[in-house]
Amino acid sequence: MGVDLGLKAPAVSVTSTGKTKFIGNGRPNKYIRRKYKSKRSELGQAKKLNASKTLNDKEQRWMKDQDHKISRKVVDFSNIRNTARTSRKNEKNLHTWSFYRLALFIEYKAKLRGIAVEYVDPKYTSQTCPICRNRNHVKDRNYQCSCGFKTHRDRVAGMNIIHAPVIDGVA
Numbered sequence: 001m002g003v004d005l006g007l008k009a010p011a012v013s014v015t016s017t018g019k020t021k022f023i024g025n026g027r028p029n030k031y032i033r034r035k036y037k038s039k040r041s042e043l044g045q046a047k048k049l050n051a052s053k054t055l056n057d058k059e060q061r062w063m064k065d066q067d068h069k070i071s072r073k074v075v076d077f078s079n080i081r082n083t084a085r086t087s088r089k090n091e092k093n094l095h096t097w098s099f100y101r102l103a104l105f106i107e108y109k110a111k112l113r114g115i116a117v118e119y120v121d122p123k124y125t126s127q128t129c130p131i132c133r134n135r136n137h138v139k140d141r142n143y144q145c146s147c148g149f150k151t152h153r154d155r156v157a158g159m160n161i162i163h164a165p166v167i168d169g170v171a
């Protein structure tokens with residue numbers, strides 16, 4: 001199974017038979033973060049620093065809870081014959097705490113069920129055609145290759161991750 005962690009879709013899982021599951025939703029996530037941010041700045045300006053801190057804690061708890069839910073669903077979608085393979089998209093994402101934590105949660109929950117987790121090099125996984133290995137630039141929601149292969153763009157990375165070379169684990 002390949003798991004692609006991203007911003008728009010927090011996790012996309014694709015099995016070796018092509019079964020796909022989109023997990024979580026990037027948009028409410030973004031919306032809620034923006035809401036908390038504007039509330040925090042209001043409170044900050046009014047020098048209500050305690051209230052601002054409480055709101056920050058609440059946001060952190062909410063995000064952590066999301067990561068627990070997403071990782072549980074990722075692991076529920078796989079079975080013990082799968083190896084869950086995941087990539088984190090780019091260097092910038094790799095070093096952000098939220099991606100790191102989601103990857104750790106997936107790894108932890110998978111291990112409890114005897115599912116091995118491998119991390120792969122994400123280079124070109126969202127561009128390469130899973131069928132003919134040509135690289136294509138994707139302009140809209142549809143991935144289309146000159147060999148005739150087409151699919152939803154968010155599935156491509158998950159499909160390629162299943163066969164991508166392994167890199168070192170988290171940390």
Ligand SMILES: [Zn+2]
Pocket residue numbers: 129130131132133134145146147148149
């Ligand atoms: Zn192709």
